[in-house]
Amino acid sequence: MLVRGLFGLLFRLRVEGRPPASGGYVLAANHSSFLDPLILGSSLRRRVIYLMTETVWRSAASGWFYHWTRSIPLSARGGNREALRAARKVLKQGRVVCIFPEGGISRDGKLMLGSPGAVSLVLNEGMAIVPVGIVGADDAMPVSGGFRLRRITIRYGKPISPEEIAALGSDRKTRLREATRLVMQRIAELVGQEAREDVLEAARQAEQAHGA
Helix, strand or coil: CHHHHHHHHHHCCEEECCCCCCCCEEEEECCCCCCHHHHHHHCCCCCEEEEEEHHHHCCCCCHHHHHHCCCEEECCCCCCHHHHHHHHHHHHCCCEEEECCCCCCCCCCCCCCCCCHHHHHHCCCCCEEEEEEEECHHHHCCCCCCCCCCCCEEEECCCECHHHHHCCCCCHHHHHHHHHHHHHHHHHHHHCCCCHHHHHHHHHHHHHHHHC
16 A cells, blocks of 8 residues: 555556456466566555566565565476466465566566466466556656656456366467467556567568568
């Protein structure tokens, strides 16, 4: 409440839409500023457990904060079975887990390709993914540095149900790929951009047509 009040004054924080008020689910949001976790967490009345890169989690300056918020570190080297197991345990307790499916912070505010992490958390778990669009954070605190008083808006989209994900393919690999694309498309709609997956697909089809 304190952080939300402060952000309300500094950034005229606006929240559009609401995620489910109870039960476990995954928040999947775009990531273009170091402010994103704080902003997103302050927009909910529920505690959010974040999945984040191990390098940042071990930061000498802010690592204490991530430990205090019980964030779950992910190794850049892969092999994160224990981390995913911990996240699924949190979900089964009826709590909220957040992941930034781009896997890093966008340098220009544009969406990057999504990775299947968010989907792999809920695949076969019977839980939903809630897409989230964060607009304006990259202008308020860009990765390049600086701090400006700009409006920030959080937009919660319609939850993607387990049934929607199950219908995307008969095998796990296909479901992961198509569901990841769907998540990024929903996020793109919320931030007023085009999903990078769609941009690349359009370019591929254009190249094939030109070659033909």
